[in-house]
Amino acid sequence: MEFVGFDESDSYQAALMQEIEAAALLVGERLREELNKLFPSLRLTAREAFLLVYGGKVTFTWTGERKDHGAFTESANSILVYDTRPTDTITKDDEGNDLPGAITNKRHWATHELGHAFSSALSGKPSDDTGTFLDMEGNEGVGRPRDGSGNENEYYGFGGPWKSPRKWQQSKYSNKYEQFADMFLGWVYGEWAPSFNPSFGSGQAMSNFMNDNMPIWLSNVYP
Secondary structure (H helix, E strand, O other): OEEEOOOOOOHHHHHHHHHHHHHHHHHHHHHHHHHHHHOOOOOOOHHHHHHHHHOOOOEEEEEEEEOOOOEEEEEOOEEEEEEOOOOOOOOEOOOOOEOOOOOOOHHHHHHHHHHHHHHHHOOOHHHHHHHHHHHHHOOOOOOOOOOOOOOOOOOOOOOOOOOOOOOOOOOOOOOHHHHHHHHHHHHHHOOOOOOOOHHHOOHHHHHHHHHHHHHHHHOOOOO
16 A cells, blocks of 8 residues: 555544555455465465556555545555544535535545446446446346435435444445446455345345456456
8 A cells, every 4th residue: 555645743643544554454355365266276366366466566645625525536555535524614515515524434445446446447347247237127126316316214225324423335326337336345355235135125136246247357466
């Protein structure tokens, strides 16, 4: 991991850096497990697996810009981080959106962003396949309402609701990009809605999709 523009004397920024590192370790470990099953002779470490899939280090850049969302993933190797905290004089971003406050569940947030970067590293195929999955399954019990108008307390198959503090749903939208990033988060942690409660939605369908497709996506990262 690489950090640019962060001020370690700011306890909030320092905590973000720490949790980003922790998220990268978790992602690397899950990728190691999958890749070593696909390519047993490689015997990759978590760090090696991470670098292989992402094509090198991932740089998180603190921009200092205040926005209503915590980050924007530019590419597989570049993630811009925004300040979502309001001040006494600044309560909205440049587009007039309310600043939601400090990022909670920072490790889960970082894992979500690494999910965007993962899809980018694989030429967007994971996100595209997720779009096909949503079209085939329909929104009911699988994907959130794509316009973000769904109930904040609904699980939609994820390990918890979107309503703050966010954890298993970092986005309330189910376009293919945001849906995949949250499904990647669920896959890394192995956490989905309890299957014994149908009202929570089909976490099993999303879990199956991720487990079935991850080996396919990763099969192309090694010649």
